[in-house]
Amino acid sequence: MRLSGGRNLNADMSAGRHAFEDCTFERAPRGLSVRMEAQVELTRVHLSGHELAACVAGRSKLTARYCRWTGNKTGLWIQEEGGAELSACRFAGHAEPALRLGQRANARLARCLFLGDWMAVFAEDASSLEATRCLLRRTPTGVKLEGRSRARLCECRFSNCALDGLWVGAEAWTRAEDCVFSRCRVGLHAHVSARVEWPGSSFRLNAGDDRRAFDFPP
Incomplete structure (x- = not known):
């Protein structure tokens, strides 16, 4: 499935549980919004060409496996006590932080690659980051x-x-x-x-x- 060219946003997930597998989000101001305590799972999803590829907020949670964020301005922004668990994901070629955390957000990363981003990870406020066996190169x-x-x-x-x-x-x-x-x-x-x-x-x-x-x- 390909979600492309939305005027403002390609997909808005609010509340409930949602899953995307083998999908592509591309060429929109924002790719994916996860809010209002929603829980979203991504498997082998590619997000490219966005101002903000994915945003997690409002105590929502994103779980991503084998996903790719490439060529966005910002890859993933987690805020407002949102959370994310990423495993075997790849971030490359972002003009701003590939992963940004703020407002008591939290993220757990395992075996992720950050390559050629302006900044791999930026955490502020009282946010929390755990990363295991990740590689950060040429940033x-x-x-x-x-x-x-x-x-x-x-x-x-x-x-x-x-x-x-x-x-x-x-x-x-x-x-x-x-x-x-x-x-x-x-x-x-x-x-x-x-x-x-x-x-x-x-x-x-x-x-x-x-x-x-x-x-x-x-």
Whole structure:
């Protein structure tokens, strides 16, 4: 099934349970809206050519497996206590964050690839991110945490990030366990007040510093 060219939105899912399999969403301002406590499952779905490919809000939940987000402005934006679980998904070529979290949103990622995005993941407010065995490559910034956001990263690989592999703001918290930061400008860039842990992580061939602290802006 192909959903294409909607004036404002290709699909609006509100409340209830919904599923899409082997579908394509393309060429509309917004691809998929998940709201009002809806639960949506995507399997082998491709979302491309949108200003915002998918938005999850209002305590809704998106589950995606083997899906691709390519060539959108923003790939997936989760907000208003929405949640998402993504496994074996791919994000590529986004002009803004491929994945954005805010307003107490949460996301769990497993074996996902981010390639050539302007920023792979941006988390703000009190949002929460868990990522396991994900690969973030050729993006200026891999993961950026602002506000009171928190992230737990396990066995993730950050490589060829032109700015920072992982950037952590003053009020944010992260634990990067058994991760690899390689060929970035800075592997782990954190505010002096941030709570940062990196047990078992390794840093290889980074152009600037493996780890760098900053205190301005606050």
